[in-house]
Amino acid sequence: MNFKEYLQNNIVYLDGGMGTLLQANGLQPGELPELWNLTHPEIITKIHTDYFNAGSNVVCTNTFGANSLKFDEAQLEQIVKAAITNAKNAITNSKAPQHKFIAIDIGPTGKLLKPLGDLDFEDAVSVFAKTVKLGAKYGVDLVIIETMNDSYETKAALLAVKENCDLPVIVSNAYDQEGKLMTGATPAAMVALIEGMGADALGANCSLGPRQLRIVAEELLKYASIPVILKPNAGLPKSVDGKTVFDITPQEFADELTNIVKMGVRVCGGCCGTTPEYIKALTDKTANIQPTPLTKKNLTVMSSYSHAVKFGESPILIGERINPTGKKRFKQALLENDIDYILAEGVNQQEKGVHILDVNVGLPDIDEVAMLESAVCELQAIIDLPLQIDTADICAMEAALRRYNGKAMINSVNGKAESMAAIFPLVKKYGGVVVALTLDENGIPSTAEKRVEIAKKILANATKYGIDKKDIIFDTLAMTISADTSAASATLDALYTIKTELGCHTSLGVSNVSFGLPNRDAVNSTFFSMALQNGLSAAIMNPYSSDMIKTYYTYNALKGLDPNCTDYIAHADEFTATAPSPAATEPSGDSQYASELQYAIIKGFKDKASEITKELIKVNEPLSIVNLEIIPALNTVGVGFENKTVYLPQLLMSAEAAKSAFEVIKSTMPSGDTKSKKPTFVIATVHGDIHDIGKNIVKLLLENYGFNVVDLGKDVPAEAIVEKVIELNAKIVGLSALMTTTVPAMQRTIELIKQKAPWCKTIVGGAVLTQEYADKIGADKYARDAMEAVRYAEEVFNI
Amino acid sequence: MNETTLTKTYSAPPIDKKEILRYAGGIADDNTIKLLNECINEALNHITYKVCYHKLPVKLNGDLCDFGVFNVQSKNLATNLSGCNSVIIFGATVGIDIDRLITKYSHISPAKALMLQAFGTERIESLCDDFCKDIQNTLKIQLKPRFSAGYGDLPLDTQKQIFSLLNLPKNIGLTLNDSLLMSPTKSVTAFIGIKEV
Numbered sequence: 001m002n003f004k005e006y007l008q009n010n011i012v013y014l015d016g017g018m019g020t021l022l023q024a025n026g027l028q029p030g031e032l033p034e035l036w037n038l039t040h041p042e043i044i045t046k047i048h049t050d051y052f053n054a055g056s057n058v059v060c061t062n063t064f065g066a067n068s069l070k071f072d073e074a075q076l077e078q079i080v081k082a083a084i085t086n087a088k089n090a091i092t093n094s095k096a097p098q099h100k101f102i103a104i105d106i107g108p109t110g111k112l113l114k115p116l117g118d119l120d121f122e123d124a125v126s127v128f129a130k131t132v133k134l135g136a137k138y139g140v141d142l143v144i145i146e147t148m149n150d151s152y153e154t155k156a157a158l159l160a161v162k163e164n165c166d167l168p169v170i171v172s173n174a175y176d177q178e179g180k181l182m183t184g185a186t187p188a189a190m191v192a193l194i195e196g197m198g199a200d201a202l203g204a205n206c207s208l209g210p211r212q213l214r215i216v217a218e219e220l221l222k223y224a225s226i227p228v229i230l231k232p233n234a235g236l237p238k239s240v241d242g243k244t245v246f247d248i249t250p251q252e253f254a255d256e257l258t259n260i261v262k263m264g265v266r267v268c269g270g271c272c273g274t275t276p277e278y279i280k281a282l283t284d285k286t287a288n289i290q291p292t293p294l295t296k297k298n299l300t301v302m303s304s305y306s307h308a309v310k311f312g313e314s315p316i317l318i319g320e321r322i323n324p325t326g327k328k329r330f331k332q333a334l335l336e337n338d339i340d341y342i343l344a345e346g347v348n349q350q351e352k353g354v355h356i357l358d359v360n361v362g363l364p365d366i367d368e369v370a371m372l373e374s375a376v377c378e379l380q381a382i383i384d385l386p387l388q389i390d391t392a393d394i395c396a397m398e399a400a401l402r403r404y405n406g407k408a409m410i411n412s413v414n415g416k417a418e419s420m421a422a423i424f425p426l427v428k429k430y431g432g433v434v435v436a437l438t439l440d441e442n443g444i445p446s447t448a449e450k451r452v453e454i455a456k457k458i459l460a461n462a463t464k465y466g467i468d469k470k471d472i473i474f475d476t477l478a479m480t481i482s483a484d485t486s487a488a489s490a491t492l493d494a495l496y497t498i499k500t501e502l503g504c505h506t507s508l509g510v511s512n513v514s515f516g517l518p519n520r521d522a523v524n525s526t527f528f529s530m531a532l533q534n535g536l537s538a539a540i541m542n543p544y545s546s547d548m549i550k551t552y553y554t555y556n557a558l559k560g561l562d563p564n565c566t567d568y569i570a571h572a573d574e575f576t577a578t579a580p581s582p583a584a585t586e587p588s589g590d591s592q593y594a595s596e597l598q599y600a601i602i603k604g605f606k607d608k609a610s611e612i613t614k615e616l617i618k619v620n621e622p623l624s625i626v627n628l629e630i631i632p633a634l635n636t637v638g639v640g641f642e643n644k645t646v647y648l649p650q651l652l653m654s655a656e657a658a659k660s661a662f663e664v665i666k667s668t669m670p671s672g673d674t675k676s677k678k679p680t681f682v683i684a685t686v687h688g689d690i691h692d693i694g695k696n697i698v699k700l701l702l703e704n705y706g707f708n709v710v711d712l713g714k715d716v717p718a719e720a721i722v723e724k725v726i727e728l729n730a731k732i733v734g735l736s737a738l739m740t741t742t743v744p745a746m747q748r749t750i751e752l753i754k755q756k757a758p759w760c761k762t763i764v765g766g767a768v769l770t771q772e773y774a775d776k777i778g779a780d781k782y783a784r785d786a787m788e789a790v791r792y793a794e795e796v797f798n799i
Numbered sequence: 800m801n802e803t804t805l806t807k808t809y810s811a812p813p814i815d816k817k818e819i820l821r822y823a824g825g826i827a828d829d830n831t832i833k834l835l836n837e838c839i840n841e842a843l844n845h846i847t848y849k850v851c852y853h854k855l856p857v858k859l860n861g862d863l864c865d866f867g868v869f870n871v872q873s874k875n876l877a878t879n880l881s882g883c884n885s886v887i888i889f890g891a892t893v894g895i896d897i898d899r900l901i902t903k904y905s906h907i908s909p910a911k912a913l914m915l916q917a918f919g920t921e922r923i924e925s926l927c928d929d930f931c932k933d934i935q936n937t938l939k940i941q942l943k944p945r946f947s948a949g950y951g952d953l954p955l956d957t958q959k960q961i962f963s964l965l966n967l968p969k970n971i972g973l974t975l976n977d978s979l980l981m982s983p984t985k986s987v988t989a990f991i992g993i994k995e996v
Binding site: 028029030057080108110111112115116117119147149150176177178182183184206237238239242243244340343347378381382383597603604647648649650652653655656688689690691692693696697701726738739741742745 | 803804805806808818823824825826828830831834847853866869894895896898899900901902903905906907910912913914916949955958962963964968969970971972974975976977978979980982983984
């Protein structure tokens with residue numbers, strides 16, 4: 001019987017701690033345990049044998065840290081080969097009667113993935129792939145990915161297994177006392193991710209004892225349709241007379257874990273501190289327990305790096321604003337690669353209360369594959385909402401799904417054979433909940449019946465790919481009533497039938513219904529409430545529309561989905577006309593300020609600066625506002641900073657206020673007009689350095705002073721910087737480094753610039769830099785602070 | 800006397816606003832204080848306080864500090880540890896979420912990013928202080944000042960030994976990148992000499 005078959009109808013016993021036993025055998029702190037496969041094979045084999053004799057079905061090879069970051073390839077192969085041989089010898093040595101399997105053990109790399117760390121996602125996949133391939137080559141029964149404390153790294157490892165072998169794979173994460181991974185994921189989020197990618201079992205190990213992990217197990221069991229694993233420590237460690245002691249005995253461990261097995265856990269074992277004695281106690285105690293049958297949960301769930309969003313409770317709001325369609329300013333941001341603008345749209349929508357963000361960056365003149373991938377990576381680094389990847393470009397879809405840290409929503413598939421053949425394999429491989437549009441080769445049917453027929457066709461086709469009904473959301477296509485007044489009822493009728501008869505969740509791009517009509521919000525919000533009443537599960541909508549938000553909270557309150565009307569009451573004041581923001585009420589009655597706008601900028605009132613500018617621009621030329629208001633205000637603050645009467649936080653608040661005024665001006669100017677005449681300043685944090693706050697401060701101020709700042713980000717290789725300088729024929733480049741270890745990278749960059757782009761001036765800054773250091777590495781200028789950088793740039797351009 | 804590696808989670812140390820303003824290069828005017836309070840409110844619940852530590856014997860031989868499982872050559876560390884027979888080596892972090900917030904605001908509000916950066920620095924320093932007090936009280940020992948890799952002539956490279964001794968990625972989610980920078984960034988590793996009484 002192979003492992004997959006055995007797993008279906010049995011409780012599977014894993015082994016216990018390896019590190020604990022190696023230490024008992026003399027492994028020193030800091031010594032690499034994987035080398036013991038080669039140096040002490042008899043000890044490793046004995047440990048595996050003891051676990052089999054204690055009743056383990058599966059032993060995990062001593063390869064937790066066996067990866068190509070720690071070992072070179074030849075050594076890695078030797079280690080994995082020896083580790084598997086040691087486990088196989090244990091099968092031969094043990095006379096115990098149970099089914100026995102060998103799992104190649106894959107632990108975390110010990111590195112944090114980009115952008116918060118420095119290991120690229122694809123590099124992580126390659127690292128894991130090497131170990132996986134060796135496991136398959138030397139013959140194991142399954143792969144165990146364990147002790148992962150980051151969702152993104154878990155995904156990289158699982159992807160490496162799926163792409164490089166056909167072995168069964170089980171995945172276990174390390175949760176902390178809060179019941180979350182180190183990087184924030186809840187058990188529900190991990191179930192969505194891991195199950196979505198087709199693992200054979202999932203669960204929790206290490207960190208805590210069975211008592212503390214019980215809540216995690218309960219959560220996993222609530223969401224998972226595949227077997228759940230629990231492999232806890234022998235309680236919590238403490239130091240007694242210089243030795244590590246864990247605080248529960250084998251018997252207590254077995255008692256606790258038995259209760260959890262009765263709850264439904266199907267794969268169990270021990271982690272740190274557990275020994276064959278613990279496993280023996282566990283197998284004895286649970287010998288007569290019948291395995292809980294697996295049940296399909298049929299939950300429609302997507303996830304971000306931190307949490308899961310579940311369909312079917314209250315309606316889900318999907319923010320539609322990250323989309324260039326009909327938005328001049330957004331198109332301009334895409335053309336200028338202005339990722340900050342896109343991120344701000346994400347953050348603002350989150351503040352309005354959406355649950356998911358739709359991400360569409362399709363524009364004819366840009367590289368959509370690169371742009372979508374980059375937008376997804378940047379958004380998921382700072383916003384914890386699940387994303388809906390929205391593109392018609394299959395390559396862009398795959399690139400984004402691959403890099404997505406969680407289980408995404410996919411927008412969209414439709415009833416055309418070609419669409420299903422392209423999208424369904426991606427859903428199957430990367431996991432995801434896919435929006436299915438009820439149209440096909442014959443277009444959008446005008447009747448509800450025909451749309452339902454297409455839905456049935458899509459469901460039948462999805463089944464062939466092994467995609468569950470729960471992972472398909474139907475969009476019955478809202479069409480504008482300005483063209484056909486029966487359009488709304490066809491959409492709603494189809495929605496109702498799909499919800500009630502097919503039992504599927506639904507979604508609509510609500511705003512389409514009012515296209516071509518005046519006061520669209522009124523139509524949209526009424527249509528939204530009608531759709532909700534007909535069973536709509538999610539709406540792609542504009543969260544800045546107070547009518548839509550009003551409908552959402554009112555519907556929840558009326559439907560009994562908002563206990564004590566708490567949310568309704570909390571948001572009720574947003575439903576009326578826009579309340580004046582606090583900043584707008586700040587008094588300005590001080591005669592030392594030349595104007596209201598200058599006052600707002602000098603004081604750093606962002607909202608007020610933007611409001612006043614909106615008023616000013618109705619009667620003034622944009623350029624006169626810049627020259628007579630914004631620049632003088634900035635100068636006042638800048639000079640104050642240089643004279644040490646204004647401090648850095650104040651300088652930045654003023655700079656942000658000025659930026660919000662500029663933003664208003666920018667949105668009224670034709671796109672392309674704003675940047676062409678400005679001097680170009682290239683800026684980057686050098687290779688190896690992940691700090692960018694100083695760089696961003698300089699960028700903000702330069703932008704305010706009228707420079708076109710091309711920001712290459714952080715950890716940027718010298719070659720990439722030089723390439724950009726040449727491409728743009730830039731006259732000046734700013735480099736930032738925070739650590740002494742990254743100053744050499746700065747020096748390399750400067751040398752390369754001098755060689756390849758000798759016309760370009762270099763200006764450097766950062767915590768460790770001094771004038772002396774800057775001279776040593778050949779920089780043209782050292783800037784102590786952001787204002788000094790601005791002054792030098794003005795000098796270079798003769799401004 | 801190779802002790803075991805232990806991991807501990809602390810509750811939030813009291814917040815020192817004056818110190819945060821000092822790190823941010825600011826003064827206590829109304830606007831700056833408002834910004835500071837906004838940042839504290841947004842970040843505080845996202846911060847965790849984790850420490851992982853290990854007690855080791857130390858033998859000093861000139862500039863060579865020998866901890867048994869590894870040794871380092873450093874005049875400054877040797878001076879710092881003079882008269883000690885043992886040390887505590889620790890890693891501490893206030894978690895990755897503050898990095899996410901700093902990244903978020905560095906894109907949309909550098910003023911907030913600056914303040915959060917300062918808040919994170921104050922948090923990790925306070926955590927280290929709390930940890931040292933706790934260790935002094937529970938082990939009934941006196942500690943010397945903390946000494947980190949990169950101080951004086953102690954090579955930053957020593958981080959590699961500290962990380963492999965303490966298994967920091969697994970124990971507290973603290974990682975080291977190729978440039979020897981730590982992620983989460985608001986983290987500290989250090990040696991603390993134990994004074995002989």
